[in-house]
Amino acid sequence: MEVRMPGLIATWWSQGRRTVPTPSDASRLPEWFRGRPVLQPERCLPDCHACRDACPTDAVNTSPLRLDLGRCVACPECAAACPTGALTMSSDHRLATTRRDDLILDGGPARLAQAMESRTRRLLGRSLRLRQVSAGGCNGCESELATAGNVVWDMGRFGIQFVASPRHADGIVVTGPVSANMEQALRDTWEAVPAPRILIAVGACAISGGVFCGSPQCRDGVPADLPVDLYVPGCPPHPLTFLDGVLRLLDRLG
Amino acid sequence: MTLGPPKSFRNGQAVPGAAIPTVAPRAFRDLVIAACASGARVCALYALPSGGEVTLHVLLAHDDVGRLSMLATRTRAGGSFPSMASALPSTQAMERAVFEDHGVLPEGHPWLKPLRRHPALQAGSGTEPGGPQGPADARRPEHPFFRVEGAGVHEVAVGPVHAGVIEPGHFRFQCSGETVHTLEIHLGYQHRGALARLVAARPAHRTAIAESLVGDGAISHGLAYGVVAEALGGVAVPERALALRQVALELERISDHVGDFGALCNDVGYLPAASWCPRLRGDIQNALGLLTGHRFGRGFLVPGGLIAPVGDDVLAELARVLATFGREFTQVVSLALDAPSVLSRFEGTGVVSQAVARDLGLLGVAARASGCDLDARRDHPLPGCRPLPSAPSVQATGDVLARARVRVAETTRSLERIQAQLAAMPDGPVRAPVGPWAGDAVAVGLVEGSRGQVTHVGITDANGGLAAYHVFDPSLLNWPGLAMALRGQQISDFPLCNKSFDLSYAGHDL
Ligand code: SF4
Ligand code: SF4
Numbered sequence: 001m002e003v004r005m006p007g008l009i010a011t012w013w014s015q016g017r018r019t020v021p022t023p024s025d026a027s028r029l030p031e032w033f034r035g036r037p038v039l040q041p042e043r044c045l046p047d048c049h050a051c052r053d054a055c056p057t058d059a060v061n062t063s064p065l066r067l068d069l070g071r072c073v074a075c076p077e078c079a080a081a082c083p084t085g086a087l088t089m090s091s092d093h094r095l096a097t098t099r100r101d102d103l104i105l106d107g108g109p110a111r112l113a114q115a116m117e118s119r120t121r122r123l124l125g126r127s128l129r130l131r132q133v134s135a136g137g138c139n140g141c142e143s144e145l146a147t148a149g150n151v152v153w154d155m156g157r158f159g160i161q162f163v164a165s166p167r168h169a170d171g172i173v174v175t176g177p178v179s180a181n182m183e184q185a186l187r188d189t190w191e192a193v194p195a196p197r198i199l200i201a202v203g204a205c206a207i208s209g210g211v212f213c214g215s216p217q218c219r220d221g222v223p224a225d226l227p228v229d230l231y232v233p234g235c236p237p238h239p240l241t242f243l244d245g246v247l248r249l250l251d252r253l254g
Numbered sequence: 255m256t257l258g259p260p261k262s263f264r265n266g267q268a269v270p271g272a273a274i275p276t277v278a279p280r281a282f283r284d285l286v287i288a289a290c291a292s293g294a295r296v297c298a299l300y301a302l303p304s305g306g307e308v309t310l311h312v313l314l315a316h317d318d319v320g321r322l323s324m325l326a327t328r329t330r331a332g333g334s335f336p337s338m339a340s341a342l343p344s345t346q347a348m349e350r351a352v353f354e355d356h357g358v359l360p361e362g363h364p365w366l367k368p369l370r371r372h373p374a375l376q377a378g379s380g381t382e383p384g385g386p387q388g389p390a391d392a393r394r395p396e397h398p399f400f401r402v403e404g405a406g407v408h409e410v411a412v413g414p415v416h417a418g419v420i421e422p423g424h425f426r427f428q429c430s431g432e433t434v435h436t437l438e439i440h441l442g443y444q445h446r447g448a449l450a451r452l453v454a455a456r457p458a459h460r461t462a463i464a465e466s467l468v469g470d471g472a473i474s475h476g477l478a479y480g481v482v483a484e485a486l487g488g489v490a491v492p493e494r495a496l497a498l499r500q501v502a503l504e505l506e507r508i509s510d511h512v513g514d515f516g517a518l519c520n521d522v523g524y525l526p527a528a529s530w531c532p533r534l535r536g537d538i539q540n541a542l543g544l545l546t547g548h549r550f551g552r553g554f555l556v557p558g559g560l561i562a563p564v565g566d567d568v569l570a571e572l573a574r575v576l577a578t579f580g581r582e583f584t585q586v587v588s589l590a591l592d593a594p595s596v597l598s599r600f601e602g603t604g605v606v607s608q609a610v611a612r613d614l615g616l617l618g619v620a621a622r623a624s625g626c627d628l629d630a631r632r633d634h635p636l637p638g639c640r641p642l643p644s645a646p647s648v649q650a651t652g653d654v655l656a657r658a659r660v661r662v663a664e665t666t667r668s669l670e671r672i673q674a675q676l677a678a679m680p681d682g683p684v685r686a687p688v689g690p691w692a693g694d695a696v697a698v699g700l701v702e703g704s705r706g707q708v709t710h711v712g713i714t715d716a717n718g719g720l721a722a723y724h725v726f727d728p729s730l731l732n733w734p735g736l737a738m739a740l741r742g743q744q745i746s747d748f749p750l751c752n753k754s755f756d757l758s759y760a761g762h763d764l
Binding site: 034151165 | 459462467469530586
């Protein structure tokens with residue numbers, strides 16, 4: 001058998017090392033990335049509702065100016081509609097939170113995800129095994145989650161890994177608006193994960209229903225009786241946003 | 255705007271609903287079957303209820319002359335029409351959708367199972383899609399899973415929740431030992447009621463929904479919606495926007511093909527390419543991000559053009575990134591497709607013959623890998639755009655290797671196309687205002703996405719409001735192709751075959 005080692009080694013060499021440095025507060029995504037919206041309510045004109053009317057997911061409210069990241073699909077329409085620059089987009093990827101309320105932006109300081117309580121962290125040790133359940137996800141979120149495991153983002157180096165069975169998992173990651181046809185399968189999967197377990201809602205769909213909010217065929221995201229430990233907003237969230245959130249939850253960042 | 259009454263029309267044209275020839279149900283079936291016998295293809299079949307009546311529309315593509323035609327028939331609400339699914343298997347899923355959405359029975363349908371609606375699942379009575387399902391309709395036969403019986407035959411059930419990070423669906427295999435006799439693919443878990451949301455949404459918000467139908471098809475579906483809206487609103491999209499849209503569409507194709515090539519290598523354990531390809535795909539997603547502000551290209555398209563202008567500096571940077579990508583991708587592919595361990599697993603696996611591909615109406619990569627020479631970019635170019643200058647990449651063998659080769663060839667072709675377009679980018683505005691929509695009209699948008707032809711049909715009411723919207727993702731037609739590819743294969747080759755088709759669940763379930 002002919003072994004093409006020279007070609008393989010040359011390619012290996014030229015492909016190079018591509019893994020990004022450990023995520024930190026200093027991590028930066030390119031300028032074009034539509035990350036955290038920046039609100040400056042003091043710039044709002046009286047009786048202006050341009051941003052609210054432009055939003056496809058009813059994520060923006062005026063007087064006072066509020067933006068619900070849990071509904072936002074980063075479509076930039078609100079920023080484009082704003083006549084005064086009261087609402088702009090930044091490339092800040094740190095968007096995940098541990099409380100649903102913290103996703104509601106009001107122009108004050110960002111409220112980032114908090115570490116979970118130390119007893120659970122100790123039980124998990126240095127690994128976190130997750131089962132992914134797509135419940136109506138369009139494959140955007142699923143694709144970015146898979147990307148978080150590739151050679152570039154390499155979440156495996158932090159002990160974070162997707163596993164094939166809920167029995168092997170410490171928690172589940174839910175994507176999609178939870179289609180009615182998937183609700184039972186989602187609940188069954190959750191029940192199959194041994195406690196203590198965590199639940200991560202990824203994407204506008206899983207947090208609020210996203211653009212499908214209000215559809216009778218969907219449940220507007222993770223049903224209210226399931227306890228969400230981490231909200232990772234975006235449509236879909238960037239792999240770095242997901243990593244940032246999970247590492248904060250594990251108290252492994254900074 | 256007013257519309258003439260064409261007998262046949264082009265992609266991106268609106269026609270008055272009244273101009274669609276209406277015939278009796280039996281003639282409807284016979285005419286469609288006859289048209290397909292002489293080379294036409296069914297792109298869409300849907301029902302429009304109004305009052306006590308239901309109108310059925312069929313959309314046919316005549317690829318050889320680059321034209322489309324429509325035919326209509328009527329029946330009473332709760333009535334029936336003669337099924338054409340036995341003669342034209344490509345219509346089987348569309349007829350099932352008509353039945354479950356509108357209660358009009360396709361008489362003589364060979365396999366009238368629920369497609370997307372599963373009340374048993376919703377009632378929480380299990381995650382198994384067996385048992386009585388669908389809207390209560392005494393006319394629906396009960397359909398348990400297809401079973402093979404005999405000594406040593408066993409059944410393997412997989413899903414809806416899968417082992418990987420992918421969408422849900424249920425697969426039922428009938429096997430003897432390792433050999434698969436039949437595979438039944440049962441979907442619908444992803445049904446989000448997306449089209450009803452799209453119709454109900456305010457016009458300015460519809461693109462965002464179209465872009466969410468299929469995550470890695472945001473550009474093709476967003477564009478197909480744009481074409482429909484532009485046809486109804488009678489707008490000529492500025493040239494620069496037309497060119498930039500095509501660049502985005504080809505970037506999406508490259509991204510999907512490269513990701514898929516890496517997944518194929520992963521499934522046969524060729525790890526170098528399995529690790530390099532996702533990184534290469536990431537470079538393309540970032541290139542798409544540079545162009546559109548989003549790694550899947552959302553928030554870029556708008557009916558009439560683009561949301562915002564794109565500077566020439568961005569285009570220069572794009573050209574540079576793509577040149578590097580082209581070199582690196584070629585290296586990886588030539589290594590992978592030269593490795594005996596890869597070739598021996600790809601070759602002869604999951605074969606779909608040309609005859610089967612044609613019968614099922616397969617589209618895109620799946621069709622071209624089985625020798626079907628079709629590509630909407632050549633046959634039904636976007637309005638205002640030149641057709642693809644050369645024949646699409648076609649392979650004869652219909653196996654995993656053929657599908658991999660088509661993806662590689664199309665990646666190279668798309669790179670060349672983008673570079674040519676970047677080098678000759680027209681100047682000028684990127685957005686034109688869209689007028690009020692034509693009333694009582696039907697408009698069609700066809701876009702060759704990475705999985706094949708995406709078909710959108712918009713129907714307006716008398717005031718030019720959107721009355722109904724229908725989407726036919728290529729996955730709807732291609733899933734049965736995967737089922738056929740598995741016949742006689744080892745069950746352990748399922749992941750490989752599945753990846754080689756790379757179909758969308760959400761696009762099927764909508
Ligand atoms: S960027 Fe977010 S908040 Fe702003 S319009 Fe789009 S979805 Fe709404
Ligand atoms: S949040 Fe966006 S990317 Fe994620 S599943 Fe929903 S529509 Fe798709």
